[in-house]
Structure formats: C-alpha cells, structure tokens
Amino acid sequence: MSLELLGITVLWIFLFGYVIVASIDFGAGFFSMYSDISGRKDMIHTIIQRYLSPVWEITNVFLVFFFVGIVGFFPKTAFYYGTALLIPGSISIILLAIRGSYYAFGTYGMKNNRILTFLYGMTGVFIPASLSTVLIISEGGFISVKGKHVKLHLLELLTSPFAWSVVLLAIVSVLFISASFLTWYSSKANDYKAGALLRKYTLAWSLPSVLSALVVVLSMKTHNPEHFENMIQYSWMLILSILFFFIAVFFFYRKKHYGAAFLSVVLQYALAFFAYGTSHYPYLLYPYLTVQAGFTNETMAKSLVIVFILGLLLLVPSFLLVLKLFVFDKNYIQGK
Amino acid sequence: MFENNMAMYSRYLTELTLAFHIIFATIGVGVPLMIALAHWIGLRKKDPHFLLLARRWSRGFVITVAVGVVTGTAIGLQLSLLWPNFMELAGQVIALPLFMETFAFFFEAIFLGIYLYTWNRFKNPYYHFGLLIPVIIGSSMSAVFITIVNAFMNAPQGFELKNGVITNIQPLVAMFNPATPTKVAHVLSSAYMTSAFVLASIAAFHLLKGSKHVYHKKAFHLTMIAALIFSVTTALVGDLSGKYLGKYQPEKLAAAEWHFETDDKAPLVLFGVLNEEQEVKNALKIPYALSILVGAKPSAEVIGLNEYPEDERPPLYVHYLFDLMVTIGIFLAGLAFLYAALIQWKQKFAYNKWFLRLSVISGGLALIAIEIGWIFAEVGRQPWILRGYMKTIEGATTSAHVDILLAAFGFLYAALGAGSIIILRKMFKTNTAEAELKELGL
Numbered sequence: 147m148s149l150e151l152l153g154i155t156v157l158w159i160f161l162f163g164y165v166i167v168a169s170i171d172f173g174a175g176f177f178s179m180y181s182d183i184s185g186r187k188d189m190i191h192t193i194i195q196r197y198l199s200p201v202w203e204i205t206n207v208f209l210v211f212f213f214v215g216i217v218g219f220f221p222k223t224a225f226y227y228g229t230a231l232l233i234p235g236s237i238s239i240i241l242l243a244i245r246g247s248y249y250a251f252g253t254y255g256m257k258n259n260r261i262l263t264f265l266y267g268m269t270g271v272f273i274p275a276s277l278s279t280v281l282i283i284s285e286g287g288f289i290s291v292k293g294k295h296v297k298l299h300l301l302e303l304l305t306s307p308f309a310w311s312v313v314l315l316a317i318v319s320v321l322f323i324s325a326s327f328l329t330w331y332s333s334k335a336n337d338y339k340a341g342a343l344l345r346k347y348t349l350a351w352s353l354p355s356v357l358s359a360l361v362v363v364l365s366m367k368t369h370n371p372e373h374f375e376n377m378i379q380y381s382w383m384l385i386l387s388i389l390f391f392f393i394a395v396f397f398f399y400r401k402k403h404y405g406a407a408f409l410s411v412v413l414q415y416a417l418a419f420f421a422y423g424t425s426h427y428p429y430l431l432y433p434y435l436t437v438q439a440g441f442t443n444e445t446m447a448k449s450l451v452i453v454f455i456l457g458l459l460l461l462v463p464s465f466l467l468v469l470k471l472f473v474f475d476k477n478y479i480q481g482k
Numbered sequence: 483m484f485e486n487n488m489a490m491y492s493r494y495l496t497e498l499t500l501a502f503h504i505i506f507a508t509i510g511v512g513v514p515l516m517i518a519l520a521h522w523i524g525l526r527k528k529d530p531h532f533l534l535l536a537r538r539w540s541r542g543f544v545i546t547v548a549v550g551v552v553t554g555t556a557i558g559l560q561l562s563l564l565w566p567n568f569m570e571l572a573g574q575v576i577a578l579p580l581f582m583e584t585f586a587f588f589f590e591a592i593f594l595g596i597y598l599y600t601w602n603r604f605k606n607p608y609y610h611f612g613l614l615i616p617v618i619i620g621s622s623m624s625a626v627f628i629t630i631v632n633a634f635m636n637a638p639q640g641f642e643l644k645n646g647v648i649t650n651i652q653p654l655v656a657m658f659n660p661a662t663p664t665k666v667a668h669v670l671s672s673a674y675m676t677s678a679f680v681l682a683s684i685a686a687f688h689l690l691k692g693s694k695h696v697y698h699k700k701a702f703h704l705t706m707i708a709a710l711i712f713s714v715t716t717a718l719v720g721d722l723s724g725k726y727l728g729k730y731q732p733e734k735l736a737a738a739e740w741h742f743e744t745d746d747k748a749p750l751v752l753f754g755v756l757n758e759e760q761e762v763k764n765a766l767k768i769p770y771a772l773s774i775l776v777g778a779k780p781s782a783e784v785i786g787l788n789e790y791p792e793d794e795r796p797p798l799y800v801h802y803l804f805d806l807m808v809t810i811g812i813f814l815a816g817l818a819f820l821y822a823a824l825i826q827w828k829q830k831f832a833y834n835k836w837f838l839r840l841s842v843i844s845g846g847l848a849l850i851a852i853e854i855g856w857i858f859a860e861v862g863r864q865p866w867i868l869r870g871y872m873k874t875i876e877g878a879t880t881s882a883h884v885d886i887l888l889a890a891f892g893f894l895y896a897a898l899g900a901g902s903i904i905i906l907r908k909m910f911k912t913n914t915a916e917a918e919l920k921e922l923g924l
Contacts, residue, residue, distance in 0.1 A: 199595075207588045215581060219577075247548055443574055453581055465592065
C-alpha cells in the first residue's frame with residue numbers, strides 16, 4: 147500500500163470513529179432535550195449523563211485528531227478547505243463550544259437550566275448538519291478555484307437538493323445510531339423504562355435513516371455522476387450494509403440481543419461509509435485535489451506514520467480502560 | 483487593500499481566540515500538577531485536608547478544562563481557516579509536533595475523565611492517584627508540542643524553500659530549532675507558576691475573609707512554596723530566553739529594549755517612553771546589563787534595530803510589554819520569597835491583612851503576565867508569520883467575512899468567560915470547604 151493510501155485510510159477510519167462516538171453524543175443531547183420538553187426527563191436523562199460525562203472530551207479529541215491529521219498528511223487541504231470553509235467551519239466551532247461548555251456548566255451549578263438544555267439539544271442537530279458541509283463540498287460543484295483564490299458559493303450550497311439530502315442523512319443517522327446505542331446501554335443498566343423509550347426512538351428513526359441514504363445516493367447521480375458510477379462498483383458493500391440494518395432492526399423489534407443489534411448498526415454504517423469513501427478515491431476535493439497531489443512529502447509522511455503507530459500503542463489500552471470502567475462495568479452503569 | 487483588511491481581521495481573531503484560550507490552557511497545564519501534589523501529600527500523611535483540597539481543586543478544574551478544550555478546538559481549526567496559506571506551507575514541515583500534540587491531548591482527555599469519575603472506586607487509593615500521572619504527562623506534553631510549533635515559527639529550519647517549492651525536509655531538525663528549549667521551558671515553568679499563584683489567591687482570599695481554618699492555611703502554604711520554586715525557575719529560564727533572542731532573534735530583543743545602534747557595553751532600558759524622534763525619555767538605564775544578559779560579559783556586542791530594514795522591524799510598543807512582564811514576574815517571585823521568609827521567622831505576619839491582599843491579586847497578576855508575555859513574543863516577531871520566510875499578510879485567508887466572525891467569536895468568548903465565572907463562584911459558594919469538612923466529620 148502506498149503511503150498516501152495508508153494515510154487517507156487511517157484518517158478515514160478515525161473519521162468513522164468520530165462519526166460513531168459523536169453521533170451517540172449528539173443524539174443523546176437531542177433526546178435529552180426532547181424528553182425534557184415532553185416531561186419525561188427523569189427517565190433517560192440520568193442514563194445519558196452517566197455515559198456521556200466521562201467521555202465527551204474524548205469524543206472531541208477524535209475530531210481534533212482528524213483535522214490535524216488531514217492537514218499533516220495532506221497540507222494542501224488546509225489551503226482548499228481552509229479557505230472555502232471559513233463560514234461553515236466557524237459555525238461548527240461555535241456550536242461545539244456551546245456544547246462542550248454545557249457539559250461543564252450543566253453538570254455543575256446550572257443543572258436545570260432550560261436554556262442550556264435547549265441549546266445543548268439543538269446543537270446535537272445543528273453540528274452534524276454543519277460538519278456535513280465538508281463532505282458536501284468535497285463532491286465538487288460548490289467552490290471555484292482561480293489561481294490562489296478559492297471561493298465558496300454559499301448560495302448554491304444553500305439551495306442545492308443534494309446538499310440538503312446529505313444534511314438530512316447526517317441528522318437522521320445521528321439520531322438512529324445514538325438511540326440504538328443508548329437502548330443497549332440502558333438494558334445493561336437494567337433501566338427498563340429508559341430502554342423501552344429509547345427502543346421506540348430507535349425504531350422510529352430506523353426507516354428514515356435508510357430512506358435518506360437512498361435519497362443521497364440518487365441525488366449524487368445528478369450531482370456527481372462520476373462518483374455515482376464508482377459507487378455502483380462497490381454496491382456489494384451497500385447491500386451488505388442494508389443487510390446489517392435489517393438484522394439490527396429485527397433484534398430491536400424482537401427486544402433481544404441489543405449488543406449485537408448495536409454492533410450491526412455500527413457495521414451498517416461502517417460499510418456504507420467505506421463504500422462512499424473508497425468510491426470517492428482518488429479525490430480529496432473533486433475535481434481539484436487528489437490524494438496524490440495533496441500528499442505531504444515522504445519524510446514527513448514516514449515520521450507521521452511512526453508517531454501514529456506509537457500513539458496508538460498508547461491510546462488503545464487507555465481507551466479499553468475507559469470502556470472497562472464506564473461502559474462494561476455493571477456497577478458503574480447502574481449507578482452503584 | 484481588501485485582502486490586507488482580512489489579514490488584519492484574521493490577526494485580531496487569532497489574537498482574541500489565543501488570548502482567551504491561554505488563560506484556560508495555562509491553568510490546564512499547571513493545575514493537574516498542583517492537584518497531584520495535594521493528593522500525594524494527602525495520601526502520604528493520611529491528611530484528609532489535603533485530600534479534600536485535591537478534590538475541590540479538581541472539581542473547579544473541570545470547568546476550566548471544558549472551556550480550554552472548546553477554545554483549543556477553536557484555535558486548532560482557525561489555524562487552517564484563517565491562515566490557509568501558512569498551514570499549507572508549514573504543514574509540510576511542522577505537522578509532526580502538531581500531530582503529537584493531539585496524541586498528548588487524547589491521553590490527557592482519557593485519563594482525566596477516568597480520574598474525575600472514579601473517586602472512591604478503587605480499593606487501593608494509590609491506583610486512583612496514579613491516574614493523575616498520565617494527566618500531567620498529557621497536559622504538559624501537549625504544551626511542549628504546541629510550543630515547539632510556535633518555536634518553529636520564530637526560528638524556522640529543517641527545510642529549503644526555492645521559488646516557493648519546499649524541499650529537503652527534516653522534521654526533527656524543524657522541531658528542535660534554536661527557539662525550542664527556552665520557549666518550552668519558559669512556557670512550562672510559567673504555567674506551573676501561574677497555576678500555583680491562582681490557587682494561592684483562592685486560599686489567601688479565604689484567609690483574608692477571616693477564616694482561620696487550618697485547611698486554608700495548608701492550601702496557602704502548599705501553593706506559595708510551589709509558587710516560589712516555579713517563579714525562580716521561570717526567572718532563570720527567562721534569562722536564557724534573553725540570551726536566545728540576542729543570538730537568534732536580535733530584532734525582537736532590540737525592539738523590546740529600544741536598542742537601535744549595534745553596540746557593545748549595551749545598557750538595559752527599563753520603563754520610560756519613546757518620543758517622536760525615537761529618543762528614549764525618562765528611562766532607567768542599567769549600564770552593561772543588556773550586554774551581560776545577551777553575552778554574559780559587559781563588553782558583549784548587541785545587534786541594534788537599525789540593522790534591519792524598516793519593513794522587517796517589530797512595533798516598538800513591545801518594550802512596554804516586556805518591561806511589564808518582567809516586573810510582574812519579579813514582584814511575584816519576591817512575594818513568594820517573602821512568604822517563605824515570614825513563615826520561617828515571623829509567622830504571624832504571614833497572615834497579615836496587607837500581605838494577604840497582595841497574595842489575593844497574585845493569581846490575576848500572574849495571568850496578566852502570561853498574556854503580556856505571549857503578546858510580546860508574538861507581536862515581537864511581526865511582520866513575519868514564519869520568520870524570514872513568510873510575512874503574516876501572505877499567510878492569511880483571502881475569504882471575506884472575517885470581520886463578522888470576529889464579532890461572533892467575541893460574543894462567544896464573553897459568554898464562556900461569564901459562564902465560567904458564574905459557575906465557579908456558585909460551585910464553591912454554596913458548598914464551602916468548611917461545610918464539606920463538617921460533612922466528613924472533621
């Protein structure tokens with residue numbers, strides 16, 4: 147495997163990691179707010195807080211890791227995306243800041259502040275929407291490049307059906323992934339009331355998630371036919387993805403094997419995500435920037451890979467410790 | 483003109499974000515060490531006061547960490563958003579420490595989460611204490627790596643630039659540039675020092691309010707002694723930083739000292755003002771001191787600002803910043819030294835009202851010195867973003883709307899700042915140390 151392919155693969159895997167952990171986080175915020183408004187706050191709020199409080203910072207690091215990594219491996223992305231994404235990127239930063247401070251402010255001192263809960267819940271929907279702009283403009287058609295000038299056509303972006311279908315997919319997926327994880331988590335906590343409610347959310351968001359994915363694929367056919375054609379070649383992955391979706395829904399519907407069900411959801415998204423990513427190759431930004439053209443020099447790439455391996459040796463055991471203490475520890479989950 | 487405007491707003495926005503971030507970043511680097519000290523003493527001496535101290539500090543620390551994380555994420559993204567041309571160039575040479583910084587940050591985030599949510603979960607309390615070690619390593623190492631990136635901007639090396647094309651890249655040479663040792667040491671020691679003074683301020687505040695509880699006295703003692711050690715270290719490293727500047731970045735030191743003509747036996751200029759003919763008025767001049775600072779002997783030659791073309795000189799107001807930073811540093815070191823002396827020989831004066839009042843403001847002063855020191859370091863390398871290679875204007879974004887974002891982020895930071903103050907006050911006012919001690923049966 148060439149170094150640049152290795153680089154983008156590693157980054158893509160990390161981005162997927164962020165998609166899953168962040169989805170759980172964003173969706174949880176939305177459900178927390180929704181249950182507050184509908185007067186069922188106590189049912190699921192505790193369980194959500196118990197999982198999220200120790201891990202929200204880690205979630206955030208996944209994102210930082212991705213954007214530092216991509217600038218490191220592909221410095222030209224800083225030029226193209228950095229210039230084009232000034233507005234959408236800044237909006238994401240502000241939303242992330244509101245969200246991050248909620249954990250601190252909301253957990254201490256301002257526990258039942260309605261405004262904070264509302265902001266927290268709404269960012270859970272708006273952040274995935276604003277972050278998905280990166281994927282949208284990577285398809286091309288929304289920016290123009292003239293020499294050293296990169297311009298984002300904001301109006302075209304805001305009026306594009308393709309863009310909105312991606313946003314819709316992002317939001318719906320967040321809610322589906324999050325609900326399925328939390329259903330499993332509350333079943334481990336023997337919190338049947340929360341589990342029952344979250345299971346309902348899971349099933350409610352399951353169909354829209356698949357339908358919106360379909361809409362995205364179809365609208366890609368008109369927006370970026372080249373990518374669409376490539377994607378057809380990987381349709382076996384998409385079919386497998388749908389299969390896992392059905393397994394997950396089946397388990398949730400029959401109220402059993404929640405752990406396997408959540409795993410199926412992860413596999414469903416993993417397959418779709420990698421089918422999308424692989425067919426996007428070799429473009430980082432269609433049609434201006436390819437993986438090869440944007441790649442950093444070889445010396446830097448090699449040292450980055452070495453650091454990456456060393457870093458993982460440090461991170462993986464630490465991460466397993468977190469899972470052991472906060473996700474797989476029955477006593478902790480049950481609040482004992 | 484239009485582009486230059488956006489470069490200007492990009493500078494303001496970066497300044498604003500960094501100025502806000504470093505308050506929390508400094509606390510984020512130093513406070514874990516202080517928590518570990520208190521926690522360790524508490525365990526060793528089986529002293530519940532110190533254990534409670536560690537616990538209360540870490541509770542407050544959560545708030546500052548949260549704001550530090552979100553503003554750190556902001557500056558991380560803003561680097562690419564506001565300075566795309568710079569990041570494209572620097573990314574090829576300096577991505578390594580940036581990447582390592584995220585690993586350190588990752589490491590810290592994981593173990594901080596565990597430490598905060600596992601009080602009383604381990605049978606052996608030393609396991610819980612052990613979780614702090616990766617937190618300290620993570621927070622200090624992320625400071626080290628990010629400072630290396632900044633050092634590179636001051637003393638770029640490890641690559642060749644020919645007609646806009648970068649070749650012959652050596653990542654390690656870029657990382658270990660001449661600015662790295664002094665910068666890293668100064669950032670770390672001043673962060674530890676500032677955090678010690680900030681925590682000392684809190685203890686002094688309670689003592690000043692009339693609480694005679696031994697809990698606050700212990701807190702005051704621990705923080706002041708730590709502050710003394712770290713302020714001496716900071717001063718020593720500061721001296722080395724001066725020597726570095728004299729040798730590698732003479733224009734920054736010359737601007738800080740209003741040293742125009744290259745000269746040996748150069749005096750150190752303290753305070754004073756500069757009139758329109760660029761003459762120094764009302765200044766206190768210490769003969770030979772600048773030469774001694776730079777070259778360790780009175781006859782050492784110090785390069786003057788006139789050696790540099792006018793468009794490559796930093797603004798002259800950095801002199802005031804430099805003086806203020808050094809003055810505050812010396813004052814704080816003196817204060818900590820005075821405490822150590824008083825507690826040794828004249829204990830009752832250590833809790834004298836005036837002494838406590840000065841101690842209360844010490845944390846704020848230390849934070850001000852951090853801000854001023856960074857502004858001096860950053861403005862002092864203007865007009866370069868990458869000294870000798872890229873001017874700041876060339877690195878900035880060509881997008882419009884930076885001015886609107888400046889306003890938006892201004893509001894955001896104001897809200898975050900106000901929120902932090904309100905929450906921190908509320909957390910500790912409703913649940914005082916005395917009340918908590920009573921609850922523990924002490």
